[in-house]
Amino acid sequence: MTDGLTGRYAGVRAAVVGTGLIGGSVLLRLADAGLDVAGWDPDPATRELARARGLAAPATIEQAVAGRDVVFLCGPLPTLAGTLAQLATMTAPGCVLTDVGGTKSEVAQVADQLGLTDRFVPGHPMAGAESPGLSAASAALLAGAAWVLCPAPGPATDAFRWLTGLLVELFEARVVPLSASAHDSAAALASHVPHLLAGALAGAAQRASLRETVLALAAGSFRDGTRVASTPAKQVANMLLGNQARVLAELTEVQEFLDGLAAALRAGDPAALTARYEEARAARSTLLDRRFTGRDQQFPADGEHTAEVTWLRGLGEAGGHLTGCQVGADTVSYSASLPLAD
Amino acid sequence: MTDGLTGRYAGVRAAVVGTGLIGGSVLLRLADAGLDVAGWDPDPATRELARARGLAAPATIEQAVAGRDVVFLCGPLPTLAGTLAQLATMTAPGCVLTDVGGTKSEVAQVADQLGLTDRFVPGHPMAGAESPGLSAASAALLAGAAWVLCPAPGPATDAFRWLTGLLVELFEARVVPLSASAHDSAAALASHVPHLLAGALAGAAQRASLRETVLALAAGSFRDGTRVASTPAKQVANMLLGNQARVLAELTEVQEFLDGLAAALRAGDPAALTARYEEARAARSTLLDRRFTGRDQQFPADGEHTAEVTWLRGLGEAGGHLTGCQVGADTVSYSASLPLAD
Structure with a gap:
């Protein structure tokens, strides 16, 4: 580039x-x-x-x-x-x-x-x-x-x-x-809560009596799971505080899933544990294999652009993105990619 | 190789x-x-x-x-x-x-x-x-x-x-x-709990109403934090169930640190939030910059080996590892690496 x-x-x-x-x-x-x-x-x-x-x-x-x-x-x-x-x-x-x-x-x-x-x-x-x-x-x-x-x-x-x-x-x-609001809700789960989990994992390791052994054994799962705990502490604090209510709300959702995993583990229930992990894997599979279809969309170049903004926000909320924007004398043309259903 | x-x-x-x-x-x-x-x-x-x-x-x-x-x-x-x-x-x-x-x-x-x-x-x-x-x-x-x-x-x-x-x-x-017991305690935090957190994050994303947007925004922190949720579900379930009590105990420690982070966030307390993230970062810094010193140790080749086994287990619990083992007629010689204090 x-x-x-x-x-x-x-x-x-x-x-x-x-x-x-x-x-x-x-x-x-x-x-x-x-x-x-x-x-x-x-x-x-x-x-x-x-x-x-x-x-x-x-x-x-x-x-x-x-x-x-x-x-x-x-x-x-x-x-x-x-x-x-x-x-x-x-x-x-x-x-x-x-x-x-x-x-x-x-x-x-x-x-x-x-x-x-x-x-x-x-x-x-x-x-x-x-x-x-x-x-x-x-x-x-x-x-x-x-x-x-x-x-x-x-x-x-x-x-x-x-x-x-x-x-x-x-x-x-x-x-x-x-919209700013949809961004903040999605980013709470896509970015902010992951920083909380990474901080909790790294922090617990720091306090562990077997700290040295834990770090000696740290391979993929621990290294990946704590990576963003290397971010400067003030920067993380600012990010979390700037989205406080949504981060706490999404953390509650993650905690609920975690509580379900822990309950299945405590009950010694392999079927319940496996079922929940299959659910988690589905998100990973989608993430690793997102497929898109192209979509072109035009709007009048002038005016209040209400329909245009509604379409744009809907595109983002559907997981899509723009790959181009051309403004002509009368019309604006967007090239977009929309995720295909699983 | x-x-x-x-x-x-x-x-x-x-x-x-x-x-x-x-x-x-x-x-x-x-x-x-x-x-x-x-x-x-x-x-x-x-x-x-x-x-x-x-x-x-x-x-x-x-x-x-x-x-x-x-x-x-x-x-x-x-x-x-x-x-x-x-x-x-x-x-x-x-x-x-x-x-x-x-x-x-x-x-x-x-x-x-x-x-x-x-x-x-x-x-x-x-x-x-x-x-x-x-x-x-x-x-x-x-x-x-x-x-x-x-x-x-x-x-x-x-x-x-x-x-x-x-x-x-x-x-x-x-x-x-x-010892098998020390391994299982350390692995609970170094490997098993990270799988629980990754499962919870990916599972919550799968259930989120903004799922498509979350996956569209997923960058480093979400990708890293959910990576091991791609592991086959049965394999994860077996691993967790095989170390049930220790995993639940270490999860409680991680939850406690997470609760502290959430409380500081809820209170809008940047100082408390930053202090806890500094603590978490310390584990990451040690992980990324582990320094070792060499140590050679000998034991009698024959006998009950009690002192040898005690030394070996102590080495592992101190975060050290072996880089060689030579058995002679009368003695066994280990080459070891021990982590230097921070």
Whole structure:
């Protein structure tokens, strides 16, 4: 993916605010694609590191975002509200804003309060790595990732369309359109509760009297099951707290399934235990062998876009994603992939 | 690892009973090393597949194990007692027997009842793969694995020493010496509870109303956290039931840590949440950066070996492992690796 952009995205000027693992990876990819892109991070050492990697990293956020067509907000979740407020005045009304945070309802609400709904598109690329920071970032990290974007009616739809096309071209992203609320519910189970389980497993091992032996025997299941417990603790805490109610609700569902497994084990009931594991395996089988069918859909280019947004959100809730978005004079054309039933 | 064996293990005749993923991988490695090895599986199609891969796979278990120096028992856990009883009469008194099952106390007790303690060495290589069966087996699967062996005093120590040397030479195994009881306690947390958590996460996703969206967003944390839920359901059920009390006890410890995380989240307490995640991260950091120091230890070659067995079990409980075992006329010499304190 070192090819440049042609057509509608050639000459796009971009900025990335917060150049850690995700922001740094966005920045590296945008630079690889030949875009005029600047990165800014509050940490001077990170800016220095960015320069050492050949990236433009001005000293102030104003310099980084001035005159840009799009700004990616990639700092820690608790900083997003403040950064959005800054960008509201520092960027032009035509500049598209998006973020990469792990929860979407809060930031969407803040954008609404700041009057940014028309040009802020809440986003969340589903990717990560074991090590944090710009030093672990890479232009390839986000390639082909599922990337949630939250569409909204009215002028916001224009920003959504434009950003969808950009992410598909730059990252070969599978853009999953969802309401902020649906994202947060699904992410609670797809990402946040797994972090809780990994923390509990690693934490119990740390406290175990046979800790050294447990670590000596740790192979696939323990290593896999604790991997995301390596994430910086504050980052995990922010993510969980930003989606508190939904995470606790989904944890209750997982606990209920776990209680059922434990009850079958306590009862010494192989049939009940096997039946529940067959149920669990079904999710894994679907995950490993998802099959899709293509679907093209068109909507009027202008108007309130209510039907368009309803279709987009329904696509994401059905497990589908966008693989393209072309805006013509009269119509907008989406290419989508929809999962086939099992 | 396609080099043959020289010295004391040249000319060893081996058999593998049960040639699925683990047994098949043992068989392939033994064959690669140039040993005279036969595999047997109750499933005719599996025997056929073994032959197609160029392996000796006679029609009966008698033919496979006759005249062998060592037999690896690799069938499902519930079959081990029956197979051990068969092998007690089918093999010579000098033939070393070992198994690869995920729990050790039960099978050790069965061997004791069958009068096989002197030549049966309970074993458990810590390795696996997502797909089951001989078709997924490979000579490299067990290379460098942590491989638990359970030493016992008296003549049993001879069998333990001989097998330790063989596993180190053949698999570059890190042989972890443990009592059956210590193995089962540590494995409950290192392997069995992770299977419960993975099952609960995958099971809850399967039941979720947003199932399709959850699977669409599934990235690192969900994929890693559910990976072992792909294991055949019966195999997981057997493993858990074979270590029932210890698994339930360790699950309680994990639940307690999880309850603490959930309470901090419910209270909206970032400090408490971060502190617990720091604790969890410490286990991960140790796991990813285990440092060892070498230690050589000698014992009299003959006698009751009580001090030797005590030292061996202590090594395993301290998180150490053996990297060699040489038996001389008067002394036995172990090379060991011990973890350095954090």
